[in-house]
Amino acid sequence: MAHDDSLVASLEAKSDKLRNHCFTQFCTFEQGHAGGTMSIVDVVTALYLHHIKFDPENPDWPQRDRVVMSKAHCCEAIYAALVELGVFPEETLGTYYCYGSPFQGHADRWSTPGIDYSGGSLGQGLSFAAGMAYAEKLKMALRPPSAEETFLPRYIKRFDPLYRSYCILGDGELHEGQVWEAAMFASKYKLDNLVAIIDYNKWCLDGPTNDVMPVEPLAEKWKAFGWWVSEIDGHDMRQILDVLDLTNRLYGDNKPKCIIAHTVKGYGVSHWESRRMHLGRGEEMMKGVREGREKYGQVQ
Amino acid sequence: MAKFNEHIQLGEPVLPAKGIEKALQAGALKDQRIIALLEDMGFPGIDWWTENMPERMVEVGIAEQNGAVVAGALAAEGFIPVLYSFLFANVGRALNQVRQSILVDRFNVKIIGREGAWGEVGISHNTIEGVGFSRVLPNLIILNPADVVEAEKATEAMLQYHGPVLLRQESSPTPVRVFTDDYPFNIGKAYSVKDGTDATIIATGYMLTEAIAAAELLEDEGLDVGVLDMCTLKPLDDAAIIEAARRTGAIVTAENASIIGGLGEGVAAVLCENLPAPLVRVGIEDEFSQSGLITPERDDLKIHFGLRAEDLVVSVKVCIAKKERSRCRD
Known part of the structure; x- marks a missing residue:
C-alpha cells in the first residue's frame, strides 16, 4: 500500500519541526546527545505522529502501542514528539535536564506520561519491549474468548494484537550481551507483535561502531536468531512508513521483526555530522544549534 | 525451659521451602496475575505448576x-511475576537490571x-x-x-504487598519449626520470641534457631536473654530495636551472612542514632564461604564461621561484659 505524497511531505515537515524542538532542549544547558537524537528523529516522527496507536489525551491508554526507547540518552526526540502531539506544552522543552522536570536527562516512566520505559542503562530495553509483547500474548490467552472467537477459530481469522511493542536500539548498544538474550527470548516465544528498530548510525562514543566492537554481519545475526529483518534508509520517510506498515501486515507469522535503519549521526546539521557528535557541550553544541535553526527555523 | 511468648511452639525441623510452595500455590489459585518466571533453576513446587498452570510459567x-x-x-x-533462582544470579548477576528495570519504577x-552463606554448592553459590x-x-x-511457618506467611505477605520484594530462601540445615499457625506476620515488624532483661539477640533467618538455643543455654547459667526475630531486613523495625536496647542494654545480632552491609550494620546504625548501647555483631566476617552441607551430624561451616548457639553464648557474655564496663565508667 503506497503512501500518498502529501502524507510523506507533511511528515517530513513534522520531522524538521521535531528537530527544532530538540534544538530548544539542547539550549537549556547547552548540552545534549545531539548525534544520536538527530539520527533517530525521522523514525520517531513516523512512529509517534503517524504509525502507532497513541492517544495524546490519554497517554496511559491500556491499548496504546508501547514504545521503548532503549537508547534513552536520545529521549530528546521522544520529548519533541510528545510536545508536537500536545501531551506537553512547548514551554516544557526549556525545562529539559532541570530538577523536577518531566523531561529528565534520561527517559523516566514515572516522570513522563507517554514514556513506557525508564532507560539509560543500555542493553535492557529490548528485554522490556519483549516482556511487554509477551504480556500482550498472555493477556490474550488468559482472557475469556469473545463471541467472535467462539465462531471462528483463530487460525481462520487473524486478529490484531491488543497492542504492539516497539523498541528503538542504538547500534553501539548491540555490544551488550543482554540484547542477544532478549533476541533469543523473543524468538522462542514467537513475539510477532514486537518490532525492534536499530538506529544504525555507525558511530559510538569512542569511534566507529564497527571498530569499537564490530557488530557486522548485522542482518545475518538477527536472521540467525530467528527474526524477520529488513534494512532501510532511516532518513527516507517513505521507506520508514512502508516498512512499518509491512511489519503490521506480517503479524501472525510468529516472528519478531527487526528494522535496521541506516542513519547518519548528527543528521541534518553538518557541524555535528562532520564531528560524529555524541554528547555536545557548550560552543560545539551551540554552533550546531545555530546552523540547525537557520536551516529548519522557518518550518511551521 | 525458657518462657517463650505467644505464637511460639518449638517443633521438629521442616523445610521452609514447603511453606513458600504452599503460599505460592494458594496465591496463584486466587490471583490470575501471578506468573512463575523461571531461570533454569526450577521453581518451588514446579510439578504442581507444570500440571496446573503451564500457561502462567515463563522460562x-x-x-x-x-x-x-x-x-x-x-x-x-x-502481572505479578515471581522470579526464582540463586540470589547471586537473579539479583547479584542482574543487579543493574533489577535496579533499572524493576526498582526505579517500583x-x-x-x-x-x-x-x-552455606551449603554444599560452594563459594560461587553461597551468597x-x-x-x-x-x-x-x-x-x-x-x-x-x-x-516453615514464617516462610509461608512471608510469601503470602509478599504476594499481597504492592511493590518489589526480595525473599531470601536459605539452604541447610533445615530449621526447627518455631511459630504456631496463627503467628501474626507483618512486613516491617520484628517479633519478640522471648523477652529478656540481661541482653537481646536480634536474629534473622536460620540463625533464629541458634539464637533460641543460645538463650536456653544462657538461662541455665542464670542469664535472662531476649530473642527478637527480624524477618524483614529492609525496612528494619527501628522501634523494636530501640525498645530491646532500652529494656536490656546489650544487643547481639545474629545473621548467616556477611556482617558488612547486613543486619548487624543496620542495627548498629539504628542504635547509634537513637540509643547507643553495647553491640556485638555475629555473622560472617568479610570472607567468602565454601562447600559444607550442614546436617545434625556435621556443622563444619558453622564452626568455621562461629555461628553455633555456643558461639552466640560467648558473644552475649562479651556484650553483657561491655554493658557492665560502661556502667562502671558512669
Missing part, C-alpha cells in the same frame, strides 16, 4: 539479566533468591554478600524467614 533460561527486565515488563503490564516483581548488596537498593523490601 527465560540461564539469562538472568533478561529475566529481571522481562519481570519488570510483565509487572508494568499488570514494579510489582517478587524475587526469591536461594542460598544463604554471603546477598543481603548487603540488596539492602542498599531503594524501593526494595527484603524478607528473610526463619522457619
Whole structure:
C-alpha cells in the first residue's frame, strides 16, 4: 500500500519541526546527545505522529502501542514528539535536564506520561519491549474468548494484537550481551507483535561502531536468531512508513521483526555530522544549534 | 525451659521451602496475575505448576539479566511475576537490571533468591554478600524467614504487598519449626520470641534457631536473654530495636551472612542514632564461604564461621561484659 505524497511531505515537515524542538532542549544547558537524537528523529516522527496507536489525551491508554526507547540518552526526540502531539506544552522543552522536570536527562516512566520505559542503562530495553509483547500474548490467552472467537477459530481469522511493542536500539548498544538474550527470548516465544528498530548510525562514543566492537554481519545475526529483518534508509520517510506498515501486515507469522535503519549521526546539521557528535557541550553544541535553526527555523 | 511468648511452639525441623510452595500455590489459585518466571533453576513446587498452570510459567533460561527486565515488563503490564533462582544470579548477576528495570519504577516483581552463606554448592553459590548488596537498593523490601511457618506467611505477605520484594530462601540445615499457625506476620515488624532483661539477640533467618538455643543455654547459667526475630531486613523495625536496647542494654545480632552491609550494620546504625548501647555483631566476617552441607551430624561451616548457639553464648557474655564496663565508667 503506497503512501500518498502529501502524507510523506507533511511528515517530513513534522520531522524538521521535531528537530527544532530538540534544538530548544539542547539550549537549556547547552548540552545534549545531539548525534544520536538527530539520527533517530525521522523514525520517531513516523512512529509517534503517524504509525502507532497513541492517544495524546490519554497517554496511559491500556491499548496504546508501547514504545521503548532503549537508547534513552536520545529521549530528546521522544520529548519533541510528545510536545508536537500536545501531551506537553512547548514551554516544557526549556525545562529539559532541570530538577523536577518531566523531561529528565534520561527517559523516566514515572516522570513522563507517554514514556513506557525508564532507560539509560543500555542493553535492557529490548528485554522490556519483549516482556511487554509477551504480556500482550498472555493477556490474550488468559482472557475469556469473545463471541467472535467462539465462531471462528483463530487460525481462520487473524486478529490484531491488543497492542504492539516497539523498541528503538542504538547500534553501539548491540555490544551488550543482554540484547542477544532478549533476541533469543523473543524468538522462542514467537513475539510477532514486537518490532525492534536499530538506529544504525555507525558511530559510538569512542569511534566507529564497527571498530569499537564490530557488530557486522548485522542482518545475518538477527536472521540467525530467528527474526524477520529488513534494512532501510532511516532518513527516507517513505521507506520508514512502508516498512512499518509491512511489519503490521506480517503479524501472525510468529516472528519478531527487526528494522535496521541506516542513519547518519548528527543528521541534518553538518557541524555535528562532520564531528560524529555524541554528547555536545557548550560552543560545539551551540554552533550546531545555530546552523540547525537557520536551516529548519522557518518550518511551521 | 525458657518462657517463650505467644505464637511460639518449638517443633521438629521442616523445610521452609514447603511453606513458600504452599503460599505460592494458594496465591496463584486466587490471583490470575501471578506468573512463575523461571531461570533454569526450577521453581518451588514446579510439578504442581507444570500440571496446573503451564500457561502462567515463563522460562527465560540461564539469562538472568533478561529475566529481571522481562519481570519488570510483565509487572508494568499488570502481572505479578515471581522470579526464582540463586540470589547471586537473579539479583547479584542482574543487579543493574533489577535496579533499572524493576526498582526505579517500583514494579510489582517478587524475587526469591536461594542460598544463604552455606551449603554444599560452594563459594560461587553461597551468597554471603546477598543481603548487603540488596539492602542498599531503594524501593526494595527484603524478607528473610526463619522457619516453615514464617516462610509461608512471608510469601503470602509478599504476594499481597504492592511493590518489589526480595525473599531470601536459605539452604541447610533445615530449621526447627518455631511459630504456631496463627503467628501474626507483618512486613516491617520484628517479633519478640522471648523477652529478656540481661541482653537481646536480634536474629534473622536460620540463625533464629541458634539464637533460641543460645538463650536456653544462657538461662541455665542464670542469664535472662531476649530473642527478637527480624524477618524483614529492609525496612528494619527501628522501634523494636530501640525498645530491646532500652529494656536490656546489650544487643547481639545474629545473621548467616556477611556482617558488612547486613543486619548487624543496620542495627548498629539504628542504635547509634537513637540509643547507643553495647553491640556485638555475629555473622560472617568479610570472607567468602565454601562447600559444607550442614546436617545434625556435621556443622563444619558453622564452626568455621562461629555461628553455633555456643558461639552466640560467648558473644552475649562479651556484650553483657561491655554493658557492665560502661556502667562502671558512669
